[in-house]
Amino acid sequence: MANKIKKIFGIDLGTTYSAVACVDEHGKSVIIPNAENQSITPSVVFFDGEDVIVGDVAKENTKLYPNEIVSLIKRSMADPNFLFEYKGKDYRPEEISAYILRKLIKDAEQELGEKISDIVITCPAYFGINEREATRLSGEIAGLTVRQVLNEPTAAAIAYGTMGNSEDKVILVYDLGGGTFDITMIHAKPDAIDVICTGGDKELGGKDWDDRMIQYLVDEFQVTTGCKDNILEDIDIWQELQLTVEKAKKTLSQREKAPILVTYHGERAKIELTRKKFEEITQDLLDRTISLTHDMLNEAKRKGYHAFDDFILVGGSTRMPQVLLRVQQEFSSVKPKLFSPDEAVAKGAAIFAWKLSLNDELSRRVTEYTEKHEIALSPLEIPEEIAQAVADEAGFTLEAVKYSKMAIRNVTSKSFGVLALNQDNEDRVVNLVLKNTTVPTEITDSFGTHVSNQETVEIKIMESDVSDKEVKPENAIEIGTAILSLPPNLQIGSPIEITFLLNGEGRLEITAFEVIQARQVSVTIDTSSVIQGEALEKAKERSRKLVVY
DSSP states (O other), rough: OOOOOEEEEEOOSSEEEEEEEEOOOTTTTEEEETTTTTSSEEEEEEETEEEEEHHHHHHHHHTTTTGEEEEOOGGGGGTOOOOOOEEEEEHHHHHHHHHHHHHHHHHHHHTSSOOOOOOEEOOOOOOOOOHHHHHHHHHHHOEEEEEEEHHHHHHHHHHHGGOOOOOEEEEEEEEEOOOOEEEEEEEEEEEEEEEEEEEETTOOHHHHHHHHHHHHHHHHHHHHOOOSSSSGGGGHHHHHHHHHHHHHHHHHTTTTTEEEEEEETTTTEEEEHHHHHHHHHHHHHHHHHHHHHHHHHHHHHTTTOOSEEEEEEESGGSHHHHHHHHHHOTTTSSSSEOTTTHHHHHHHHHHHHHHHHHHHHHHHHHHHHHHHHOOOOOOOOOOHOOOOOHHHTOOOHHHHHHHHTTTEEEEEEEEEEEEETTTSEEEEEEEEOTOOEEESSSEEEEOOSSSTOOOOEEEEEEEOOOSSSOOGGEEEEEEEEEEOOOOOOOOOOEEEEEEEEOOTTTTEEEEEEETTTEEEEEEEEOOOTTOOOOHHHHHHHHHSSSEEE
C-alpha cells in the first residue's frame, strides 16, 4: 500500500496470547511475527527493574519472579479493585495491557521497517461498556490511535472469508480462548456482515481447565504423600503448576495420558493424568459453553433465525479434542470446522483495519470530488475514477476497493436502561436498549417526576445481561449517573424524556429532556471503573519513559 494511504493494523489482545496482523501488498491478511519469530506472543508482563519484559521471556521467568509478573490481565479489564503494586507504584489493567500492545507494535515495526500509529483492537463480544473503554484506553496509553474496538467473533468471521464471499450464509462462531468464551451468530451477505446475536462468559476459558487440572494434582499429591498442607499457598509451587498443566494439556491433546511430577518441601509424587480423567473433571465447563450456545440460538430464533450453514471454532482452547467432539455430538446437522484457532481473530481485525484505511482514502477523495464538481453523493456512491485511482495507488483490484465499503453491522451484548420506580413504588431497571439490538441505535422513552416541586432528577444508568424490558436492580450494575436540574413548581409526574444513543463500538450517550421548560442534560458514559484523569496521564507518562522488551 502506498505511503499516501494510511495503514491500519489489527491486534488480537488475548488473555493468554496476543497477535498483530496486517494486509500485505498482495491483499492477503498475514500475521507479523514477533522478535522471537513466533506468530503469537504470551500476554505476560514482567516488571524487571526499570524495564518491562513481555512475552516468552516473561513467561519463562514466572517461577523465578512470581511477584514481579502479571498474566491473564484481560480478565481484570475495568475492574476498579485490581491494582498491581511494584516499587511503590500502582498499575491498573489498562496500563499493563498497554505494555503488551507496545511489545507487539515494537516487534512489528522492526519486522516491517515502518512506523505504526493506528490500530483496531479486538475484544470479547460479551465485553460491556467499561471493558471496551478500558481496551481502548490501553491503546491510548501505549501511544496508539485506536480506530475501533472490534468484537472477536466478528473478526474471526471476516477472516473466514466473508469479506469477499458471494454466498449468503449464516455462520456460528464458537470462540473459546484462554480466558473468555463467546458464541455469536453472523449473517454473511455479498454486501454486508450482520451480527444477529451474541452470548458468552468473559470469565470462562482455557484458564479454567488449567485450574481444574491444578486442583486435581493437589488432591492426588495429598492422597499419595499424606501431606495435609494446601500447597497452593506456596506461590512458587502455584506458578510451577501453572506452567506444568499448560504443557500437560497440550500433551493430552495428542496423547491419552500425561505423567506429571509434583514436588513440595521434599515430598514427591508422580501423577499420571489421563485424557479421560481430564475430560471428566472439566465436563461441566464444556457443558457451560454448550448451554450458552443454546441460549444464544434461542435468542436468534426470536429474531427469525432457526438454522445456520457453517459452524467454526476459533480460540486456542478449541484444540482440546473434547471440544470438537462435544460440538459435533450436540450440533450434528452442521459439521464444525476448526479454523486457524490462534490467528483468525488478528487476521480478521487486519482485514477490517484495511477496510477502514481504504474507506478513509475513498471518503477523502469523494469529498474533494463533490466539492470540485458541486454535487452531492450518498456515502456508498463512489465514482469509478476515484475507486480506480485508489486501487492503483493501493495495489489492489478495483473490485476489492469497492468491496471495502461493505457494511458490518454489530449488536450490543448487553441491555442498557435507567433506574426508576414502578407503580408499586419499587425500584426497577427499565431497559431502553435491549441485548442483541443492532447498533448504532437511538431509543427514547418517557418518565415522570416522582414528587411535586422536585428540583433535580438523578438518572442512574444501568447495564445488564437480561433481555427483558424491566429488570430487578440486583440483576444490573450501575455504570454512570446524570443529574438534570428542573424548573420550579413542577407537578408530580411531569414528563422527562430520556434518550439512549449507542454507537457501533458500544459507546453510550444519554440525553435527558425536561419537556415543560425544555431543560436538558447530556452525558457520555465514562465510569470510575476505568482509568481516567490524573491516573491516566501518569500511566501515559510512565509508558513513554519505560523501555518494553
